[in-house]
Amino acid sequence: MSYRIGIDVGGTNTDAVIVDKENRVVAKIKVATTEDVTTGILNALDGVLKESDVDVAEIKYAMLGTTHCTNAIVERKNLAKVGIIRIGKPATLSIKPLISWPEDLVNAIGGYMHIIAGGHEYDGRELSKLNEDEVRKALRDLKEKGVEALAISAVFSPVNNEHEMRVAEIAREILGDIPITLSHEIGSIGLLERENAAVINAAVVKVAKTAIKSFENALKEKGVEAKLYITQNDGTLMSAEYALKYPVLTIASGPANSLRGAAFLSGLKDGIVVDIGGTTTDIGVLVNGFPRESSVAVEIGDVRTNFRMPDLVSIGLGGGSLVKFENGVKVGPESVGYRLEKEALVFGGDKLTATDIAVYLKRVELGDPSRLRNLNDKLVEKASERMKTMVEEAIDRMKTSPDPVPVILVGGGSILLPGNLKGASKVIKPKNFEVANAIGAAIAQVSGEIDKVFSLEERGREEVLREAKEIAVEEAIKAGADPNTVEIVDVDEIPLAYLPGNAIRIRAKAAGYLKIL
Numbered sequence: 212m213s214y215r216i217g218i219d220v221g222g223t224n225t226d227a228v229i230v231d232k233e234n235r236v237v238a239k240i241k242v243a244t245t246e247d248v249t250t251g252i253l254n255a256l257d258g259v260l261k262e263s264d265v266d267v268a269e270i271k272y273a274m275l276g277t278t279h280c281t282n283a284i285v286e287r288k289n290l291a292k293v294g295i296i297r298i299g300k301p302a303t304l305s306i307k308p309l310i311s312w313p314e315d316l317v318n319a320i321g322g323y324m325h326i327i328a329g330g331h332e333y334d335g336r337e338l339s340k341l342n343e344d345e346v347r348k349a350l351r352d353l354k355e356k357g358v359e360a361l362a363i364s365a366v367f368s369p370v371n372n373e374h375e376m377r378v379a380e381i382a383r384e385i386l387g388d389i390p391i392t393l394s395h396e397i398g399s400i401g402l403l404e405r406e407n408a409a410v411i412n413a414a415v416v417k418v419a420k421t422a423i424k425s426f427e428n429a430l431k432e433k434g435v436e437a438k439l440y441i442t443q444n445d446g447t448l449m450s451a452e453y454a455l456k457y458p459v460l461t462i463a464s465g466p467a468n469s470l471r472g473a474a475f476l477s478g479l480k481d482g483i484v485v486d487i488g489g490t491t492t493d494i495g496v497l498v499n500g501f502p503r504e505s506s507v508a509v510e511i512g513d514v515r516t517n518f519r520m521p522d523l524v525s526i527g528l529g530g531g532s533l534v535k536f537e538n539g540v541k542v543g544p545e546s547v548g549y550r551l552e553k554e555a556l557v558f559g560g561d562k563l564t565a566t567d568i569a570v571y572l573k574r575v576e577l578g579d580p581s582r583l584r585n586l587n588d589k590l591v592e593k594a595s596e597r598m599k600t601m602v603e604e605a606i607d608r609m610k611t612s613p614d615p616v617p618v619i620l621v622g623g624g625s626i627l628l629p630g631n632l633k634g635a636s637k638v639i640k641p642k643n644f645e646v647a648n649a650i651g652a653a654i655a656q657v658s659g660e661i662d663k664v665f666s667l668e669e670r671g672r673e674e675v676l677r678e679a680k681e682i683a684v685e686e687a688i689k690a691g692a693d694p695n696t697v698e699i700v701d702v703d704e705i706p707l708a709y710l711p712g713n714a715i716r717i718r719a720k721a722a723g724y725l726k727i728l
Contacts, residue, residue: 214265216437217653218255219276219468220248223489223531223549224623226649227255229263229270234475234654238263239646241623243549248279249425256429267434272725274652276442276468279422280415280461284316284512291360291390291417292321293410294353296346296382298329298365298374299402302338308364308406313513320414323356325349329374330366334714335666338366341374343381350385360413361386364394364406370664390416390456397459397518399662400716404508404517411511412459419458423451440691440725444521446471446502446651447658447722450691459518462511465648466493467521470502472651473619476641482617483606483635486647487624490529490546494605495521497619499700501722519660524605528598530624531555532565540593542601556582565627568594575626595629603633610634621647657693658700658722659686667713676702676717683721697723 214237218227225244229237240258245251252275260267283289295308308324309317327349329341353361361382365374372395379391392413398405423439430437441454446467454461469486473479480500486493496503502521509520527544531551535541547554547562554560556567557578563586569575571583571591610616615636620628623645632638643650661682665675680699687697698721705716 212269213271214269215272215274215653216256216259216270216435217274217649217651218252219442219465219648219652220244220252220278221465221488221648222278222491223529223551225251225255226646227259228643228646228649228653229259229265230650230653236643236646236650237265239643239649241645248277248282249422249429252277252426253429256433260433268436270435270437272440273426273430273435273437274440274442274448274655275426276464276648276652277422277461278465279418280458281463283415283418284411284462287315287319289418289421290319290414292356292358293323293413294350294356294358294361295324295406295410296349296361296363296378297324297326297406298341298363298378300326300328300339302330302366303402306403309410310403311515312407316512316514320410321356321358323353323358325352331368331371331374333367333370335367335371341377343377346378346381347385350382354386358386358389360390360392360416362392362394362406362409362413364402364409366402367400368393368395369398369400369405369662392416397457399517400664401508401517404515407514408459408516408518411514411516412457415458416455419455419461423455427451440657442468442652442655443658445504445519445658445660445720446521446655448655448691448725449657453690463520463523466495466523467502468651468655469493469621469648470495470497470521470651471500471655472647472649473497473621473641474500475650475654476621476643476647477619477639479617479619479639482619483609484619484621485602485606485625485628487620487622487627488529489531489551489624490527490548492526492528492602492605492622492624494524494526494602494609496609501700519662522609524608526601526605528565528601528624528627530564530566530627534563534565534568534594536590540590540597542594542597565594565598565624568598569626574629598627599629599632602628606632606634620644656722656724657687657691658720659683659688659690659692660718660720661686662716662718664707664714664716667715672715675715676704679717679719680721683719687721687723691725692721692723693725694723697721
């Protein structure tokens, strides 16, 4: 028998599960997320191993959903000094790199940049010749400044990546073994947003390396000789090696894990998932068992990017949300967070929280309900109705039609809601709902993706579609998927009428299972 450990780090709790070969939950645990994140992971790992009777030698895989990279960007801490090279002179000189970035984030990554001659037109023709002497001069300057990572972006590199690839070759000669991010491998067409995504990826490489190494050491300390995988924000896995190259893909992986876990636990492939944690509620949409992707540019740490992210609505409602009866009823966004078990009334504290409301209404048995005897029935009902309305309004925002849809409740804070919601055809709270995020990590598939513009001038549609699918499959295999199980799960074709040569943008995604021994 072989087992897998899934760990997901949330803002309030870190959840862990052990599942067997048939995806049955053997053990589960929730512990408080710690300020340094890593200690919380260690506590969760230690706790779930003690909860089970599993021989650690039989644990073959470990899956981690981490907030390390997100926290580093938001807090502006532990980011690498990034050298930025944009290939696009003279066409792009009017708007410099990092132009819209917050000043404190620019300072945190150094803000060292060069714009050099090169890049391509929208149909793949050379915009201007790559000036290699200029490239070498820029790289030597960045070396003197002591950059720890490099981000390279070029005009229309998703159409033609030759200049980015050549600059990367020269960079390895001059800078040695330094992490290099190429924008065409992460973002889509728009230069500024794609460049931003590449710079953010380069900035968090160091953080990701530290986090992954810490987790590997923790596993070894517990005697677990497991292959490590990291969850990414489309609800799938990538190998630790792949994650070190593309750590930006871990951002928003937590909600994606919850959506995948909700799909697995409920047996539904399509519907809306409401994931209620200690501080916030994330509402996402399942499409064919995977999170629906956002169709608009997404901001990360106040920086606009255009790489793939799950389509989510987040509201300030969680188990630790403060409830106040001033000028009506107010629930959240203020929260006691991970201090819930110290500060909530039901646990002996002095703050009225959403969890206290749920205990009063007998939706869950926690703490000492007698401490709530002075609450007013009408006010409690108003607070409960306010929480319900907040979620119903968020659900309505995510729907694409007025028709009722299935709603799946997951996360420890799901105890806050009743069994009926407006706009829901049915409300499902599956078994093990409170650790759906860790389960989503443990049972996740491995994926690969491509987003590229192809010209149909010399090749037919079927040929370029086949090439795109093959690249997506190769990416999935590189990320750690079993080649025998990889299949195409999504393909989008977008004709680009404004481009010459009958161009088409193709986005293809492939996914496959880990080979469970």
